[in-house]
Structures are given as C-alpha cells and as structure tokens.
Amino acid sequence: MIQDLTIVDVNSNIAEGRQNGYGIWVENPDTAARTITVDGCSISNYLKSGVVIARPGLNGVVSGNTLTGRGATDVINQFGIQYIYGSTGSASGNEITAHIDTRSNLDPNYYVAGGVMIYGSDNVTVQDNEIYGNEVGVYVLEDTSFGYLGTDNAHITGNTLTDNAYGV
Numbered sequence: 001m002i003q004d005l006t007i008v009d010v011n012s013n014i015a016e017g018r019q020n021g022y023g024i025w026v027e028n029p030d031t032a033a034r035t036i037t038v039d040g041c042s043i044s045n046y047l048k049s050g051v052v053i054a055r056p057g058l059n060g061v062v063s064g065n066t067l068t069g070r071g072a073t074d075v076i077n078q079f080g081i082q083y084i085y086g087s088t089g090s091a092s093g094n095e096i097t098a099h100i101d102t103r104s105n106l107d108p109n110y111y112v113a114g115g116v117m118i119y120g121s122d123n124v125t126v127q128d129n130e131i132y133g134n135e136v137g138v139y140v141l142e143d144t145s146f147g148y149l150g151t152d153n154a155h156i157t158g159n160t161l162t163d164n165a166y167g168v
Contacts, residue, residue: 001037002026010046019076021047023067028058028087035059044068049079050096053087060089069099069113069134077101077113080134083121090125091116097133100165104135114139115164118154125155137161138168 007023023043026036034057043050043065050067053060060083067080080096083089096115103111114136118124131137137159142150161167 001039002041003037003039005041005043007041007043008045010043019048021049021076022052023050025049025052026054026058026060027052028055031055031057033057033059035061037061037063038065039063041065045070046078048076049082051080052082052084053089054082054085056086058087058089060087062089062091062094064093066095067115068097071098072100072102073113074102077103077111079113079117079139080115080131082117082119083124084117084119085121087121088123090127091129092125092127093129095130097131099134101135104165112136112139117141118151120151122150123153124151125157126159127155128158130160132160132162132164134164136166136168137164140168 010021023046069078078099081091099113101111101113115131115134116138118140
C-alpha cells in the first residue's frame with residue numbers, strides 16, 4: 001500500500017519533452033496477480049503523470065487522492081492516473097485537475113492530456129471522481145499492437161466531469 005504521501009515537483013528536463021516524470025509508477029515485473037493500493041496521496045506539478053498502474057496481472061486501486069498537473073503545456077501530454085499495458089483496477093474518490101496539452105490542435109490523435117487514461121487495459125472502473133479543468137476527463141484508447149488487451153469492460157460511472165474540453 002502507498003498511503004498518505006505528498007509528492008511535489010517531479011521533473012526531468014522539460015525542454016526535451018521526454019515522456020517521464022511520474023509521481024508514482026507501479027509496474028508488474030511478470031504476469032502474477034498482484035494488487036497495489038494508492039490512497040490519500042497529494043501529488044502535484046509532475047511532468048508526465050501522477051499515478052501509473054502498468055502491465056498484466058497488476059490490479060491498481062487508486063482512491064482518495066488529489067492529483068494536480070502542470071496545467072496548459074506545449075511540451076508533454078499529462079495524465080492524472082494511467083492504467084496502461086494490460087493492467088486492471090479502479091479509480092474512485094479522487095480529485096483530478098490541470099492536465100492540458102496545447103498541441104492537440106496539431107494532431108488530436110497524438111497530443112492528448114487528461115484526468116484518467118485507460119490504454120490497452122481491460123476491466124478498469126473509474127467511479128465517483130471529481131475530474132475538472134483537464135483537456136479530456138477520461139480518455140479510453142485501445143491498442144493491441146503490443147499484445148496487450150483492448151479496453152473491454154471499462155466502467156465509467158458517477159464521476160463529476162466539469163470544465164474539461166471533452167468529457168469521455
């Protein structure tokens with residue numbers, strides 16, 4: 001369990017636009033079934049993402065956190081919570097704000113930022129979160145090109161989505 005942490009200013013060289021700078025990154029080293037809980041944390045001003053749950057077999061329970069990105073940026077696409085590469089889990093009771101990529105007008109299929117991202121991961125529930133002031137509230141993207149699952153059984157319910165350019 002990761003609980004009651006305050007994480008601020010997770011940076012790398014932002015001028016290079018590298019896809020790193022994570023508040024919490026949890027990755028399953030194999031496909032064994034594991035659960036990680038991230039609860040009650042305050043994570044802000046990170047470069048890429050606040051919480052990342054990655055790889056098959058990993059179930060991430062992300063609840064009761066406050067995740068605040070950098071706001072509008074033209075360098076990197078940020079996310080508050082990411083379920084990626086075959087992970088599963090639930091995000092509930094989180095406050096997620098300030099994830100905006102101003103390059104979206106260049107290529108909206110590539111440059112996207114948002115509160116929660118589900119990428120190549122099945123069975124993810126996003127429920128009862130306050131998601132506001134982001135480019136996209138919840139972004140669901142299927143990609144099976146690397147052998148990961150699609151995005152079947154995504155449950156997005158009971159969230160309050162306000163002042164996002166796109167809801168889901």
